[in-house]
Amino acid sequence: MSHATTLRQLIQQASALLKQVNCDAPMRDAELLLMSVWGMRRTDLIIRASEPVPEAIETVFNALIQRRMQREPLAYILGEKEFWSRPFHVTSDVLVPRPETEHLIEAVLEYFPDQQGAYNFCDIGTGSGIIAVTLACEYPKAHIIATDISESALRVATGNAIQHKVEDRITFKQGDMLQAIEQRNAHFDAIISNPPYVAEHEMASLEQELSYEPRNALTDESDGLTFLTDILNTGPEFLQTSGMIMLETGPCGLPDTPETLIFEKVIHDLAGHARGGIYRCV
Template sequence: MNTVAGVLAAAREQLSRGRAPNGPAATAGAAPAVDAPADDASAATLLDAEVLLATALGRRRSWLRAFAEHAVPDVAERQFDSWWQRRLGGEPLAYILGHREFWSLEFHVNADVLIPRPDTELLVETALAELPALPAGDVLDAGTGSGAIIVAIASELGADNPRRLLACDRSAAALAVAAKNVARHVPGRVTLIQSHWLDAIRDDSLALLVANPPYLAADDPHLDALAPEPREALVAGGDGLDDFRSLIVDAPRKLVADGSIVLEHGMAQGPAVRALLASAGYRDIQTREDLEHRERVTLARQPHS
């Protein structure tokens, strides 16, 4: 029977031989410096191995260091080996474990949805800050995926929130994931709708439209590193702006007077998104920066009719 130290040493040896996903070799702490949704899909690390082994043992990761010579039961080692080979094959840690933390909540995820990213918490913060000044109307998370955005908003608004909270996605499989997360964290407080963007949304009904649409170009060189995630949640035409164009054109008739749209985008896309909003007549266009001073979220008020 192997020990904790022995299992991790074998994993370390595999990493040193370059058996890592989406690249020639893995390095501890490696992270992609790209304008794409950053995640642990880029390269396996020893930290990943520790997380997987701790999960297989039903322990915290800190326990591994304190009990390095503890014997690993065969069943736990087999489970770890299965997960570790998937990780070495390029599958993101979140998909292997079936969950990811966002807004201090644990969300169910699988390959039908994009993995929630920390950057998107700025979108939630911006939406929550905008809501108190908005007129009566519904709140919609368009292209909800896992439901992380609308669930985070609902968790902050509380059970006595008077606004109707909606989330839509064209994928029935994604909505099934979102339904699990709604049921777990905010049961009965979010209505899920199958819709391609705003097609099934009533006119003059939304006080706030929130979206994190796909924003990578079809030929983006970093797509290979994101291959395990649904391409339709990542790519939007030749310049990455097709879905922004659709939302910006369609939103005015869905928003109530003085309603707002809040959009997450790539760090280099702020000028293009502001230009699209301005050309469509939106008012009070503003962009928010993330903690690294990169433009990430742009908001605007409905155009005057």
């Protein structure tokens, strides 16, 4: 691509390259990458479409397109992903936030409609902190404990809590699932989790982008039900009377409901697929 390349030409050429490697939204990806490199808004892409692209901008942009052609997730290249209409910093230490996880936030808002309530929530396997931070933003008097086994993930989550000015109401703890929490101090209104639920046999068929994401945040290296079962079996000990457990899942489905819980309902995504379950303490 020569120095005389216009903005429109650069986008078209980059989009064609991304299409060749089967990126889902090649034009969108090319536009977002150029907006990031050049510090533009979307309207600038239209207004300045015939403008020549500075050589330095083009060089950096082309390097990012090469990364995307390797199917590196766009969120990792940009360093950011939107969740619940807020920007979150992401790195390859954490999963890329996905819209399906927003159904967990919807479930909390449905069962805890008083957003001024001083609730105690627990986010297990917080990753980038999207659930914990979003709940802290939506419930300004709530306190959240968020756990993750990964120290590097907790650093990302802490940064996001600071960015959204809720770090004073989130306690981050390192450890495996609920083992990070002292039971005698925990009486949660709800435990919310998007745990690793991809079955080991499903991993090979996943889209290429997922090979960049932390494997231990995706799969239990078994049938996908290991961590879901663990949370359902141990979670009730950490709940208030009538406390809730809200879980995200995938094709593996949901484990059998233990006797300590009442199954409330299935969470469905917009396509009608089962994507989670809601439980209440007996």
